[in-house]
Amino acid sequence: MDGRFDEAVEVARKGKKFLVVSHVSPEGDAIGSLLGLTLALRSIGKDVTAYLEDPIPEVFAFLPGASTVVHALDGAGPFDATFAVDCGQKDRLGRGFVELNGPGHIVNIDHHATNDCFGEVNVIVPDASAAGELVYDFCKAAGIAITPEIAENLYVAIHTDTGSFRYSSATADAFIKAGDLVRCGAEPWKIARLVYENLPARKFKLLAMVLSTLDVIDIEGPGGTKIATLAVTLDMFRKAEAEKDMADGFVNYARGIEGVQVGILFRESGPQTYKVSMRSKGEVDVAELTKSFGGGGHRNAAGCSLKGSLEEVKATIIKAIRADRSAHRV
Ligand SMILES: [Mn+2]
Incomplete structure (x- = not known):
């Protein structure tokens, strides 16, 4: 029996009126986990408000329960308890939540190693590929039957957070739970079509312009490496009539x-301002690199913001990588 969820299950059993929340700028795991848990608690007769500060991206609007999510909490409290999913810090739950009167006991369910344990109950499992895995475990621990609607949400959570089962986070557990979710009614091909093969043409117009800026650069020397750069300008967004988040990824x-x-x-x-996103697949620690520019992130994915023209910003970053590589040579 999985004892990690004992306290969380107890809170769910005792209370009646709950709030379920996740982080600002929500992606697949935040939305899928939030909706999966919301539907699970509603299925056992609880009165559940699902809250996200920011809108749900169009591509996830099909998820069961998505239309019931609210984006303001004025007068919504007090709650018996709040369940926060996929969020490492309380202030990332959005202004509406931080200003809310009466969130009740906070149950913090997350898989970020950097989670600061802001809840009264904290279930933090860094080994989990997605918060969606933990909501799955919670349902099992609480004896809640996984309906096709819950399954669809949790499958999307795991699928998107593992990069379609490509990242190192795609463990046997992630596959086993995803497999069980398919058994419970999630439809992989339907979901793949809706999430990955349903993109607006404007995004591809933008991508065509961005790919034309591709520059592959050899950083020579003993610790040498190869990098590739792309650039996207405000003018490109205008020409493609694309929204800001369309360059994500x-x-x-x-x-x-x-x-x-x-x-x-x-x-x-x-x-004269550029956001720099860096993704590494080798030994270069991009979190360390961006830290010197006031940025941060993970070893393989990090970012920072720099002032200057595109040429200046690019030169600054290349110089930093060259210095990093010569410092790390064997
Ligand atoms: Mn996540």
Whole structure:
């Protein structure tokens, strides 16, 4: 019997009126986990409010329960308890939540190793590929039957957070739970079509412009490496009539090139300002690299913001990688 959820199950059993929340700028795991848990608690007769500060991206609007999510909490409290999923810090739950009167006991269910345990009950499992896995475990521990609607949400959570089962986080447990969710009614092909093969043409128009900026650069020397850069400007967004979030993930095209160790996307965010996204698949620690520019992230995925023209910002980053590589030579 999985004892990690004992206290969380107890809170769910005792209370009646719950709030379920996740982080700002929600992606597949945040949304799938939030909706999966919301539907699970509703299925055992609880009164559940699901809250996200930011809108649900269009691509996830099909998920069961998505239309019931609210984006403001004025007068919604007090609650018997709040369940927070996929969120490492309380302030990332959004302003509406932070200002809420009466969240009740906070149950914090997450898989980020950096979670600061802001709840009264904290179930933090860094080995889990997605918070969706933990909501699955919670349902099992609470004896809640996984309906096809819950399954669809949790499958999306695991599928998106493992990069479609490509990342090192795609453990046997992730596959086993995803498999069980399919058994419970999640339809992989339907979900793949809706999440990955349902993209607006504007995104591809933007991508065509961004790919034309591709630059593959050899960083020579004993600790040498190969990097690839892409750039997206405000003018490109205008020409493609694309929204800002449509460039999300483009940096992976740079990392995906044969022999390239670090992929970089320079994204114009204002006058003489660029956001720099870095993705590594080798020994270069991009979190360490971006830290010197006031940024941060994980070893394989990090970012920072720099002032200057595109040429200046690019030169600064290349110089930093060159210095890093010569410091790390064997
Ligand atoms: Mn997650």
